[in-house]
Every structure is written in structure tokens, then in C-alpha cells.
Amino acid sequence: MGLKKWLFAEGPVDDATIAATEQLFQVTFPQDYKECVKNFNGGYPVPNNFDYDNGAQGVFNDLISFTNSELNITMFREFSQDSFTKGIIPFGRDPFGNLLGFDYRFNKEVPLIIFFDHEEIEEEAITPVCDTFTELLDKLYSLE
Template sequence: MEFKDGSIIYPLPDDTLLSEKEGKWRINLPETYKEFIKKYNGGTPIKDSFKCNSHVYAIDRFLCILKVTGERDDEYYDIGVVRTQLDERIVFDENLVGTELLPIAVLFAGDFVCLDYRNNVEEPVVCVWNHEESSDLNPITYIVSNSFEEFLNMLTE
């Protein structure tokens, strides 16, 4: 997979940081996603478009996983920071402990690509979260693919 020069955000996450985030979010990240994020953290792909729900979407950039310190501008793209900003707009049940939708990429126009853990906590599907149609405790999503690997194979220029 190719990425725009200078778009990958360093330092790249290691297994320790990924494990820490999985514990915090109470999920297991797919292995293919973990391998991807350890190489392409926060990168902007050259092949950035995909079709879903009779619409063509374009990825602005993948989100990253960082140790957030509040000292870096690129922390804005950290998954944990984005989760906090979206708050109840990506939550179905305010009493749920853990994560149902995990944003992994920013799309042009304010939507996000997410890993959706609602139906299968071991193998999340990939979906688009629609920011205009969603409201607190009522996220609107559209399934894109059955796995992260399948999603990556869908990307075109």
C-alpha cells in the first residue's frame, strides 16, 4: 500500500501501546489492523476512494494511535482523541462499558470509517459513520466490508 509522502505519524505504535489501548477500549483489534497501524500510523493513502451505499467516499487520512501528551498538533488524529470528541454520537447505549464503534479513518466531509463491534466482538465489520444523520445515542452507519483486510482491498484512486 502506498501513502502520501510525510503523511505517516511517528512514533509508530508498538505492541505495548496497542495492548494498552485495547484494554482501555475493551476490544481486540483485528491482527491485520494492528499490522497496518504499526506501519502506516495516521497515513494518507494514495488509493483513497471506496464505494458504499451508492456513494463514493474519499479517505482524508487514517487515524493514528499515539501516547497523547497534549504537546503535539498531530494528536488531533489520535483515535482516542477522536472518540472523545464524537462522544455519545458513536454510542448506542450510554451504560455500555467498552467500544462498539471505533473510528479508524477520517473521510472528506466529516464522516468516519469505523470498526463496528456490535455484532461480533472478535471480527468487527468496517462501516461508515454518517455525522449528518447521527445524533446522541443514535449513530447511523453503513456497512462497507466484512473485515479490515477486505476494506483495504476495496480502495481505489
């Protein structure tokens, strides 16, 4: 179990880019996440399946890029400011357009990892995944 490698990473992200993004969202990202995106910005984890506590399966398709001009993390600024999703900052996606994110709503220092289903509304859209980014990576496994 656990992450083995990243595919299609877009190249390194520097501390200044991460700090500017943190300032934009007015948060401090967890250190384990920052270390990961420095090296694997926009990458696809292998393996990429994980289980929720309720037994359902999820897929961590890719990290949201800090540098891609077509889709990058700063484009979620409005999402993180909406009344309902205020304090949720996406960092990854599944293959179906749903989001994995940090939930800062209840703890500004230690955000939980959540899944956001874009087809649901309000609290129904949010499913807790685990406590830390490292824990998410450790949960990843292959279906093969």
C-alpha cells in the first residue's frame, strides 16, 4: 500500500509560488503537501485508489497544478470564498470532475482532507477522507 510514484509532473514549484498561493487563500498549507507539490506539481499518483472510512472507493487522479495556464489552483479562489465552501481549498481531482481538498472550516492550522462531489449540494457534497495529506498518500493502492 502507499504511493509508489508520480506521472506527468509539470516540473518543480518554488517556495515563492507556494507562499503567494497561500497568501491568496489566506491559509498555510500543510508541510507534507508543500514538499509534494514542490516536486510533483500537477502530477498523477500511482497507485491512485483509496477507501473512505465508510468503505466506499475513491480515486486521486491528479494534483491541481500551481503553474498550468489552463487549470491551476488559483482558479479556485472564488470556490474557497463561497458561503458554503468557504475554507475549502482543492488540491486534487478525481477523473469525474470532483475535488479533493483541504477543509480549513473547523481548524485553520490542521485542515482535514475531504472529497467534494460537484453533483451534490451543501453538506451532502462533502465526505471526510482522512486527517492529513500524508495519510491520503499512504492509503493509495492499486486495483490490479
